[in-house]
Amino acid sequence: MAGILVYAEVADARPAAIALELLSKARELGQVDAVALGPGAREAAAQLGAYGARRVFLNDDPAFAEYLAEPATDCMAALIEREPPDLILFGFTSDGREVAGRLGARLDVGVISNALDISGASGSYEAQVPYFGGARVANYRANNRPAIVLVRPKSFEASESGGQAQMVEIEAAIAERSRRARISERHDEVSDQVKLEDARIVVAGGRGLGGPENFALVEGLASALGGAAGATRAIVDAGWVPYSFQIGQTGKTVRPGVYIAAGISGAMQHTVGMKGAKVIVAINKDAHAPILKLADLGVVGDVTKILPKLTEAVKAKRAS
Amino acid sequence: MKIAVTVKQVPDPNGTPGLDSDNTLMRDREVVLDPGDEYGIEEALQLKEKSGGEVVLVSMGPDKARDAIRKGLSMGADRGVLISDPQLAGADALLTAKALAAAIRSEGAELVICATESYDGSTGMVPPMLAELLGVPQLTFAKQVEVAGQQVTVHRQTEAGYQVLEAELPALVTVTAGIAEPRYASLKGIMAARSKEVKVMTLADLQVEPGRPAESVESIEEAAARAAGEIVEDDGSSGVERIMAALTAAKVI
Structure with a gap:
């Protein structure tokens, strides 16, 4: 049975808050798997299970953190070919949109971006997107399989399911030519204010x-x-x-x-x-x-x- | 270096937009060059001033979108390409990216500059799709761009600060508003723009099949409105008093 795949961003060996929000919502829509890539993916995987991922596909190759978007796109494309989902959910974050956009073009399926909510069941999904200055909400139907939807952070409440995920090591499947946009330095502004x-x-x-x-x-x-x-x-x-x-x-x-x-x-x-x-x-x-x-x-x-x-x-x- | 800058005509952010009966934006309202695109044009012009080359503006839209291209030409860009085809009305991001990719490929641009997202659609999907279709790396959210020989270096704005990204050309860069102050078109620039070439291309010219839309709008609803609140005119103390009462009621003080 095909299901839903959540692209779980990982930061400091923990799932990003948006990943847990997406899993919590996805549970209502069908069977959910998550994919976690890059350093810390293994440590983050258990928590993804506790929020509803049935399986966590993971690979902690450092290239996922060293190069922008392309390695993750390659790995996702290979995984989707092997385990084709109906729906892939990404967070509408700076990293999520990079990967989702490339993937949507590579699979020739398109992407519904900036969604506030998602509804439907296997085979047919609709996403609610702010329209016309936010005064209205448009219901977009995804016409292709898999449907790819980018959801705004904080659209859903994260809640634990108490589940446990099966860990599945996957191949990184990174093409040599995808090691191109190299992240050579990271500068974080330290702030003492509440996040x-x-x-x-x-x-x-x-x-x-x-x-x-x-x-x-x-x-x-x-x-x-x-x-x-x-x-x-x-x-x-x-x-x-x-x-x-x-x-x-x-x-x-x-x-x-x-x-x-x-x-x-x-x-x-x-x-x-x-x-x-x-x-x-x-x-x-x-x-x-x-x-x-x-x-x-x-x-x-x-x-x-x-x-x-x-x-x-x-x-x-x-x-x- | 040949630089292609994607530009879009959008409803005037300072105007009052309307919707047509088919839920597409009314195009007869006042339209302007997307303010976000002016930063990309400015950055391209500065790169050209440093190391020479050509700046080509590539847009997709109805014939009227020439005006947006013309504005960029009057800032100093060299030429324009307008992809215009009735089959593109209401095109989604994927079809838009396919059409732009075909036009940019035919230009043979080494560097493509886009805004991070358009003012009206705000999906931010065209740049990564375009990079994928062109088979080039993407360096995004740039607040600084440098090109030295074949190497492009970008300071990428992140939620926590910034990253330094490096890649070899050809590449696609998306720029933020922090990158450069767009110049005003001079009178000379406006005059010169009149004689600059704007090539019009159709989907057939580009050999792009429109295909079935990747997503379709099923319905449009009014957004849930918040209940009307209380409005107070501040008389020097009433404002602070009412806010203190609201903060107390919300149990935050």
């Missing part, structure tokens, strides 16, 4: 802050609340803050308990990454800003005046 994706409270700033010097107001409030600071693409592109702060289509997806949008207009590029927050508070001087339509509480006012006062009030309340 943005995991923070219970996120305070994010946009162009409405007026200038890069005012981003400190966002960080001040985030720190007083014990949360993390985020940003829109507009101010990352403008060079105010590094890309690691970016929330939205091309950045991170967050689902905090409280999201405070400071000087953010609410373009789809941004809102697709934050509208799953439980409570949204928006501060904007423009009463017609689209973000106010999403907000549980919208304050029309000057963000540079409100943020310092709010930070003081939070500190005072915390101290009392």
